[in-house]
Amino acid sequence: MRTALHCSAGDVDDRRHALANAANLLGDDTVALDALVVVFNGDGVGAVRADSPVADDVRGLLARTPEETAAPDAPTVEVCACGNSLAGRDIPADELVYGVDVVSSGMGELTRRQADGYAYIRVP
Template sequence: MKTIKHLLILAFLSAIAPAMAQTSESGFHGAEATKSRYRAVYQLNTGDTAVIHHALANIQNSLNDPRLKGKLDIELVVYSGAFVAYQKGKAYFEKELQSLQKQGVILAMCENTMKMRKLSRDEMYPFVSYVPTANGELIIRQQDGWAIIRP
């Protein structure tokens, strides 16, 4: 009986030890940014305004991370239904996008999506860049070591 009690106590302590080790008292403050450059491409393929805003906020959060200041290259690749994020007349996103671009974010639109949806460059914000296909861009960026992030 005494052995079972000791085993239960040991099991309990083993279960809570990892949780205790991750408290702020342990000194853990997240990963250390030891590289000179970090690169991430965010992919966005939905016209859901909440998801678009979430993606733009995530990008801004990355840019604001003190560990990554001055070390971060970001590209936002938009395709499929997400074309609305770059479409003129959708002032809903324009200011956020311009702010991100001023901070160095590449705003890329999939030309394949434009062709499929019969959209022209005149319908997009003038500060948007273009890639032949979003999938091709993501494949190339991933092979070049970029982190692929899908909000």
């Protein structure tokens, strides 16, 4: 099973809630999760700035990859930021948490993921 979470929230508590949902999904042993992608767009892209109040939560998600956990059956975890949203807010890619992927558009990325069979969940 593969899941795409979508966050466009500007409020730090909403961003924290979205990242907690992602962590909870990864920790749920009743879900056979193969891959998780969290896509931030709109005001949500502020969450993935290296100086964001939730940057450590983002780093924590990115550290849960099979390579980092030494668990070969761990789901792959990706965090993506919308390039359009970053450009519209004058946020350069080098100010993001290391490991965050910049995609051309958040909506395009979510559309591609859904076409590839990812379940879509908007958080929070």
